[in-house]
Amino acid sequence: MSSRLARLAVIATAAGAFSGLFGVGGGTIIVPLLILWLGYEEREATGTSLAAIVGIAALGAAAHGAYGNVHVEKALLIALPGAAGVVAGTALQQRIPERAVSGVFSVVLVASAVALVL
């Protein structure tokens, strides 16, 4: 296994563990590791994280779906404005400096850490 593939496997494991344990997406783990450990630029890291999250969330939704916990219509009610929002968010991201994304992310991480401890 190449070291690059090994690093991706570690990122996947950390994101899956975080997601499974705390019921949130793994994005707050994936994006910093892609930037700090694999040398990604910010925009590439966030774009690739979104694709990875599709896989993680699809597996989780399928597992929950087997127990009848997923409400498809209600998911669509919140996901449709969410989809509009993500189109706007990605467009906005192209217009700000790449490093500003790291700045915003560091603030989100502090908030997330505080929420975990409380």
Next chain:
Amino acid sequence: MEAAELAGLIGVGLAAGLAGGLIGVGGGVLFVPGLVLFLSLGQLDAQATSLLAVVLVGAVGAWRQAGYGNLRLRDGIVIGVLSPLGVLAGTATANVVSERSLALSFAAVQLIFAYRLARRAIEDKGKADAPSGVANG
């Protein structure tokens, strides 16, 4: 559904998507309380339903970023496909270590990431100020 609830859903959905697109996360942190508050779901059903919403938002976001030239699809697929390893590892660890210790460990890791990303944002500011497509050639 009341008009106020619909407005709330749209507001939360838009905010979650906007934040998700900006920093590359799925938006579940906002979807879950939105589903609890405005659609009266319990916590477990809200988390499960949020995951499906995250699939759609993540897919649309990844598609847009691909259009901007910011997607490394192969790496994304590798992380997505291998993530169940983490779910298993996390569950196994949770049986040995208290959830409180795990939460504190992840919080510590996030604070280290926060520090390093903040330094990167400040120190490298001049290196990547150009808009997308210029900085990366």
